[in-house]
Amino acid sequence: MELQPPFRKIIHVDMDAFYASVAQLDNPELRGKAIAVGGNELRGVISAASYEARKFGVKSAMSSNLAKQKCPHLIFVKTDFARYKEISAKIRAIFYEYTDLVEPLSLDEAYLDVTENKKGNPSANDIAREIRQRIFDEIGLRASAGISINKFIAKVASDINKPNGQKTVHPNEVILFLEELPVNKFYGVGKVTAAKMYNLGIFVGNDLKKKSLEELVKFFGKAGTNYYNIVRGIHNSKVKPNRIQKSIAAERTFNENISSEIFMIDKLEKIADELERRMKKSDTKGKTITLKIKYSDFTQQTRSKTKAVFMQTKREFFPVVKELLFQEKLKNSVRLLGISFGNLNTEKKEPVWVQLQFEF
Template sequence: MEKIRKIIHVDMDAFYASVEQMDNPGLKGRPVAVGGNQERGVVAAASYEARKFGVRSAMSGKIASLRCPQLIFVKPRFERYKEISYRIREIFFDYTDLVEPLSLDEAFLDVTENKVNNPSATLIAMEIRRRIKEEIGLNASAGISYNKFLAKTASDINKPNGQAVILPTEAEAFLGKLPIEKFFGIGKVTAEKMKEIGIHNGYDLKQYSLQYLTKRFGKSGLHFYNIVRGIHLSEVQPNRIRKSLSAENTFEKDLTEKEQWVEALKEIFEELKRRISKSGIKGRTITLKIKYRDFTLHTRSKTFEQYPEEIKIWETVMELLYQDALLMPVRLFGIGLSNLNIDMERSHFGRQLWIDFENQYKDQSGV
């Protein structure tokens, strides 16, 4: 009989903001935004105190300050976040070498076979979260299940500072109630298309045949057919190939003027520069991503023989912006690099239901 996999998804709670609050006790219990300011810039992360006012990551600092007048803006310290992330990762490696970081603040762990010979993935997750709190001082949430999608979904159930398990016997009922936009691989546009034909949750999706889904959604139809049945065969990959590095922003209001486009792209470029700086990554291909008001997506790219410097990247973004007239008001801009100077890099992967998991952490069904 095939062994049931035991996957943990660990997700740090408001990671950047929590690090700032940990390092500066004066910020504890107060609404904090990492990045941006009251006049411009983009919020990279928000503390839970700030989230109560509707402050979110990728929101402009100006809008964030209007929603929360007492908001405290702090500059990002990515080297510090990276340092803490490495310390957290060292804890993971005490339990398994099958660790797949998705970003600085989250990772998958395959503990089917583990270094501590503990048959319960849920108990391992509890111990990892305890150690992160005691040794580093931060709270983490965790999800446990038999595949990556369900583990990632479970980590969001009891946030912050909690964990949840989705057992194989519970998956069908859980997925049936899950809102369609919560499914991995189903973005906002696809979710709206599904709702137009009456698919609002997993139960609705499961009523459609593979033939219908592939006809309606192309190659993604097979993924949708499998995922709603709890089938997600992707393994935890300790080394994943990073194919691109990018930054983007979806705007509160569609942008209609050239001055707005340039200002928005400046902010996105600043974020991309931060990511380039902390990763050391360079790319020969520069891509401008444009999503219009009607959600249609267009990209414009240019490739160089050598890795362009930052000033050249910005000049190319402007060149691509004016390469052709924009078709209509812009909903989203993104700037990306590809054809990178690395072969192997751990990359980004890439969120409520309430279920009572009390006393279900015993290893009763394989997780």
């Protein structure tokens, strides 16, 4: 099967160890050292790790305790989201000099559709290289990039030559690239799904391709249809410049585990204050409140309730939070609590645009 034009030119730009790199940028004494962002030597979960720390097996979402065991000389630094947002805005300003079709995924990564671009440059590969060089020259940070005909392949490709590299998968290379790609490298395939695929004899894309649509749906439900399409290079999701925010949250990890709901109310009050601030700052309201509970054994539980009207202020939503807390008995002592808003009032119709054909 050959893919048929027209082809889009999609770039996925992913900053290298963004939080850790910002810390090293702002503190020269940390450069070249193993650092972890978030947590501390005694407690917490780290948000990011420098490449120097990753060599020892330290990674995001790892407990600080375990990270320190793996890397005894690890240096912990505090998160600074105001600074991350400031730098992220500068990076996006560079993106917008090339195209208005920019879809941020987070502070440190984004999709760009450069099929038609403001520089009139027909080479997506050259644009990606130029953007990465500008980010380094103007901001001082390294970025990697993936370039291909759709978002899925670009996202996978951006990870191949990390850090500080890029990978282009041309239209005539897409099918072979996907057939040879290990299934655990497919974006969205986690450890559990990968293990299930291995048990079915699916190790690379070509193995996946041999399974019928019916088989994949039977094994993986709705995701089976997605796997059937993406391994054939079919992924029609456009770059969405007005990406809709689906939730707003605030949470806190505690220095000591908490066992009493009464003590948790005080902690949740402070979290609710922060959530209200974020809701007002973004001028957002929501109908669904979710309470997140992470226990001392790292198991996690969420409890949600949807109201008929939109809420924004603590006075409106905190009674729901307390109701969710006392909804059932706690399973264990608690190390983290979080509150999030979903079902937001941010839905809007997406613009329709026509994709033209250009030489890749």
